[in-house]
Amino acid sequence: MKSKEIKVLVLGGNGFVGNEIVRQLMQMNHVTPLIGSRTLSDKIVQGVAALKIDSTNLLELKDGLKEVDAVINCVTGDATTITQGAQLICEAATLSGMPKIIHLSSQSVYGAQTGVISENTPLRDDLGWYGHAKIAAEYAVEDYGKNGGTAIILRPGCISGKDSPLWTERIITWLKKGKLGDLGASGDGWSNIVDVADVAQAATKALNVSLREGEVKIFNLSAPDSPRWNQYFVDLGVSIGATPIKRISNRAIKLDAYLLGIPIKIIEHIFKKVHIKATWLPHGIPPSLLKLFRQEIKLDSTKATTELELMWNPYHIMLQNQIPASPEIPDKIS
Amino acid sequence: MIKSGNSIAHNIVIETDICIVGAGAAGIPMALEFEQTITKVLLLESGDFKEEKETQDLYSGSVSNKTMHSPPDKYRQRRFGGSTTIWGGRCVPFDPIDFERRSYIPQSGWPINVDDLADFYPKANSYLEAGYYCYDARNAFNPVPKPMFEGFTSSAFSTDGIERFSCPTDLGKRYRNRFAQSSNIDLLLNANVIAIELNNPGTEVDFLQVATLNGNAFKVKAKSYILAMGGIETTRLMLVSNNIHKNGIGNHNDILGRFYMCHIAGNVGRLKINGTTSKVQHGYEISPEGIYCRRRIQLTAEKQKELGVSNMVARLHFPKITDPSHKSGILSGLFMAKNFVSYEYGKRLKDDEENTLKLKAKHFLNILTDPFNTFKFLLHWLTKRTLAERKFPSVILPNESNQFSLEVHAEQIPNKNSRIYLTSEKDALNMPKINVDWQYLTEDVEAVKKTLKFFSEEIAKDEIGNFEFDADNLETELMRFGAYGGHHIGTTRMGDNPETSIVNKDCRVHGVSNLYVASSSVFPTSSQANPTLTITAIALRLAAHMKTMK
Numbered sequence: 001m002k003s004k005e006i007k008v009l010v011l012g013g014n015g016f017v018g019n020e021i022v023r024q025l026m027q028m029n030h031v032t033p034l035i036g037s038r039t040l041s042d043k044i045v046q047g048v049a050a051l052k053i054d055s056t057n058l059l060e061l062k063d064g065l066k067e068v069d070a071v072i073n074c075v076t077g078d079a080t081t082i083t084q085g086a087q088l089i090c091e092a093a094t095l096s097g098m099p100k101i102i103h104l105s106s107q108s109v110y111g112a113q114t115g116v117i118s119e120n121t122p123l124r125d126d127l128g129w130y131g132h133a134k135i136a137a138e139y140a141v142e143d144y145g146k147n148g149g150t151a152i153i154l155r156p157g158c159i160s161g162k163d164s165p166l167w168t169e170r171i172i173t174w175l176k177k178g179k180l181g182d183l184g185a186s187g188d189g190w191s192n193i194v195d196v197a198d199v200a201q202a203a204t205k206a207l208n209v210s211l212r213e214g215e216v217k218i219f220n221l222s223a224p225d226s227p228r229w230n231q232y233f234v235d236l237g238v239s240i241g242a243t244p245i246k247r248i249s250n251r252a253i254k255l256d257a258y259l260l261g262i263p264i265k266i267i268e269h270i271f272k273k274v275h276i277k278a279t280w281l282p283h284g285i286p287p288s289l290l291k292l293f294r295q296e297i298k299l300d301s302t303k304a305t306t307e308l309e310l311m312w313n314p315y316h317i318m319l320q321n322q323i324p325a326s327p328e329i330p331d332k333i334s
Numbered sequence: 335m336i337k338s339g340n341s342i343a344h345n346i347v348i349e350t351d352i353c354i355v356g357a358g359a360a361g362i363p364m365a366l367e368f369e370q371t372i373t374k375v376l377l378l379e380s381g382d383f384k385e386e387k388e389t390q391d392l393y394s395g396s397v398s399n400k401t402m403h404s405p406p407d408k409y410r411q412r413r414f415g416g417s418t419t420i421w422g423g424r425c426v427p428f429d430p431i432d433f434e435r436r437s438y439i440p441q442s443g444w445p446i447n448v449d450d451l452a453d454f455y456p457k458a459n460s461y462l463e464a465g466y467y468c469y470d471a472r473n474a475f476n477p478v479p480k481p482m483f484e485g486f487t488s489s490a491f492s493t494d495g496i497e498r499f500s501c502p503t504d505l506g507k508r509y510r511n512r513f514a515q516s517s518n519i520d521l522l523l524n525a526n527v528i529a530i531e532l533n534n535p536g537t538e539v540d541f542l543q544v545a546t547l548n549g550n551a552f553k554v555k556a557k558s559y560i561l562a563m564g565g566i567e568t569t570r571l572m573l574v575s576n577n578i579h580k581n582g583i584g585n586h587n588d589i590l591g592r593f594y595m596c597h598i599a600g601n602v603g604r605l606k607i608n609g610t611t612s613k614v615q616h617g618y619e620i621s622p623e624g625i626y627c628r629r630r631i632q633l634t635a636e637k638q639k640e641l642g643v644s645n646m647v648a649r650l651h652f653p654k655i656t657d658p659s660h661k662s663g664i665l666s667g668l669f670m671a672k673n674f675v676s677y678e679y680g681k682r683l684k685d686d687e688e689n690t691l692k693l694k695a696k697h698f699l700n701i702l703t704d705p706f707n708t709f710k711f712l713l714h715w716l717t718k719r720t721l722a723e724r725k726f727p728s729v730i731l732p733n734e735s736n737q738f739s740l741e742v743h744a745e746q747i748p749n750k751n752s753r754i755y756l757t758s759e760k761d762a763l764n765m766p767k768i769n770v771d772w773q774y775l776t777e778d779v780e781a782v783k784k785t786l787k788f789f790s791e792e793i794a795k796d797e798i799g800n801f802e803f804d805a806d807n808l809e810t811e812l813m814r815f816g817a818y819g820g821h822h823i824g825t826t827r828m829g830d831n832p833e834t835s836i837v838n839k840d841c842r843v844h845g846v847s848n849l850y851v852a853s854s855s856v857f858p859t860s861s862q863a864n865p866t867l868t869i870t871a872i873a874l875r876l877a878a879h880m881k882t883m884k
């Protein structure tokens with residue numbers, strides 16, 4: 001174990017994943033974490049220095065990267081933030097002594113492919129703007145490697161955790177409203193759910209991975225025991241007491257997504273244009289999610305288990321980690 | 335990948351690692367267990383996605399006694415999904431005692447026990463979409479519900495055992511997408527296996543002969559073969575394949591096709607519980623995962639041994655539908671509708687009583703005079719059954735009188751004379767048809783009688799009510815509709831001894847190194863439970879076994 005003190009900048013350190021990474025870095029005794037965030041809100045982890053950095057601003061980035069040994073990029077946002085952000089981070093890093101970059105990518109770079117997906121599987125750009133942006137961001141990191149930098153790309157599946165807006169909070173809302181439940185064949189795809197604690201663990205362990213000059217390593221992150229979506233919905237629903245779980249027919253869920261979801265999105269868009277927040281609108285399940293819930297894609301995380309020596313949270317712990325208030329997990333969940 | 339047997343080049347030999355024949359409750363989950371492995375699996379299925387008359391006709395045959403058993407093309411479906419395309423979805427595991435050798439039941443005892451299935455029952459439950467694997471009312475619900483009968487203290491009868499209901503899931507529809515997306519599992523539709531060809535000493539399967547109804551034919555050569563064509567058809571194919579083993583495959587001692595069992599069933603007696611209706615939990619309870627569950631009355635294993643009786647359960651049932659004096663608009667509605675229900679579901683609604691105009695008029699009157707209940711019932715039926723994907727399992731009437739009959743579902747004692755065998759008639763693919771000669775024993779009825787008598791005593795002892803039944807007429811009641819349909823058990827029974835059984839404890843045919851059976855035909859005894867959960871569990875156990883083989 002290295003004893004030298006290292007300084008790690010967590011970009012997006014104010015967000016859901018970044019927060020957890022910062023918290024875990026604080027536990028490491030040879031690491032000084034530093035938060036970089038576009039907004040410095042009260043969510044910032046106490047006792048950690050924070051810098052206001054917009055990752056689409058090269059000057060702010062260059063400033064922040066000064067004397068930093070590694071930078072962890074968990075910034076998210078629109079396509080520009082994702083792609084341009086990654087490009088500028090790499091550029092700033094090149095200008096600041098080539099620190100190690102740990103870049104949080106996503107399962108979406110594999111597109112609509114099915115089957116068991118290892119890190120060697122070619123990327124596929126067929127999932128719309130998000131997948132496209134995430135692929136472009138990875139290319140920027142690959143280029144950083146070609147220029148002599150070192151980097152680790154993490155490709156998590158769906159990240160869960162109490163504050164996970166996408167894979168915990170909104171799923172819970174839908175479960176409570178009876179919009180989600182057991183979807184039958186429509187929820188038969190693999191969830192590739194991964195606990196945010198495990199993603200953070202991977203990011204912190206990535207700091208210790210020694211890389212040759214110009215080397216870029218890639219790791220899939222999905223809990224080896226992550227279930228299919230239906231199982232996840234049922235278990236989570238039971239855990240939070242949104243019971244009895246409803247069986248939702250393909251007909252009903254499609255109706256929700258296409259007939260209600262799309263007009264709501266349009267209304268939302270119009271209100272946004274005239275600067276009115278439409279938070280009162282019901283949130284339908286977007287059609288793209290329906291495709292994901294059926295997708296027979298299984299991320300193979302063997303490499304993370306062996307090379308990063310990741311100790312995955314077992315599924316029932318992952319579930320427990322998501323429950324807002326009173327944790328009551330039935331012991332029958334296997 | 336999914337293909338049709340008609341698209342395969344004529345007369346070619348398809349090679350694969352594992353060939354599974356039949357895509358029903360056994361074949362589908364078993365094949366899917368090889369997802370994301372490097373094993374090449376070929377699943378051969380006779381039918382298509384929909385029912386087709388010509389294919390269904392391949393199931394036709396005869397029965398020795400039409401009042402005792404349905405014709406063989408009823409109560410099973412020859413198409414992708416198998417009989418799960420029409421099943422009722424009732425899931426119950428076998429009890430530990432079912433696997434034991436019981437001195438009072440000849441030919442009882444399995445070479446495996448309930449623990450050998452422990453890893454596979456939960457998985458089977460999940461494939462069949464019956465929720466968490468928990469069959470005890472005290473743990474299955476939140477909050478813990480009231481007991482079935484308030485004040486019933488008998489330690490000899492359990493009322494906490496439950497049955498869980500699948501959607502009922504048509505496994506074909508439910509898992510079709512997985513086959514379509516798989517790269518190592520191929521599903522071949524319209525592919526009928528018409529013969530199993532053994533090598534000359536008869537120790538190994540050489541290949542399978544496959545034919546389509548359009549006249550195509552080809553062979554399949556695999557390292558291992560698994561027959562999962564249902565309890566009757568598996569046996570038929572083994573009987574037909576008699577080139578090397580002259581009496582059918584593995585049939586050196588006249589066991590194949592014998593010991594055919596279904597279940598003994600009927601509505602019996604009158605149970606009256608004293609006091610208010612809130613003292614009885616008679617309907618469905620819904621588990622947190624949204625599964626319809628129902629309690630059953632069952633004699634404990636210890637007491638079964640003490641009384642020397644076979645296994646059975648009873649559920650609370652409503653009075654006889656046909657008798658209009660029940661005054662229930664709902665029941666009369668059912669009576670009137672029975673002619674619109676499929677053969678399988680209409681059968682037990684009918685009665686031998688004459689369907690006179692006067693009778694019909696009385697039922698019609700019931701509907702007219704009970705409009706509120708009838709309407710409420712119809713609305714519930716429409717929303718919770720017709721339109722719902724997870725269907726309310728059966729008609730449950732509001733309990734207005736605390737009076738019930740008992741719906742009995744009982745084990746049948748193995749009987750060598752109850753059998754299926756080939757006849758000289760042939761089907762469209764030139765395969766000999768079968769005849770079903772289902773028989774029961776007086777002991778089967780006697781066991782039910784003893785158990786019910788004892789139940790009657792226990793109810794009286796607690797002074798919570800009384801149970802009366804006509805013991806002399808019990809046989810008639812239980813045999814009114816003959817064998818319970820759709821449960822085809824015992825004709826390739828499992829055992830350690832090749833002289834008295836067809837397959838060993840790994841479901842492999844004795845003396846044939848690469849031929850396996852995954853079906854209720856391997857069950858040596860029939861239990862009180864409906865068979866499908868155990869069929870799937872046994873099939874999953876076999877899949878796990880195949881994975882350990884090199």
Ligand SMILES: Cc1cc2nc3c(=O)[nH]c(=O)nc-3n(C[C@H](O)[C@H](O)[C@H](O)COP(=O)(O)OP(=O)(O)OC[C@H]3O[C@@H](n4cnc5c(N)ncnc54)[C@H](O)[C@@H]3O)c2cc1C
Nearest residue numbers: 356358359360380412413416417422423424527820864866
């Ligand atoms: C009306 C009804 C209600 C039922 N209700 C219940 C219930 O509530 N609970 C319960 O436990 N069970 C119930 N059952 C029984 C249940 O359906 C069966 O136990 C179960 O489907 C058997 O599974 P299997 O895979 O062995 O056979 P099947 O599901 O019948 O599948 C056999 C498959 O093999 C195929 N096949 C046959 N011959 C060939 C051939 N030569 N070549 C290629 N393929 C072939 C068939 O097309 C079929 O797809 C019910 C059955 C019926 C009919």
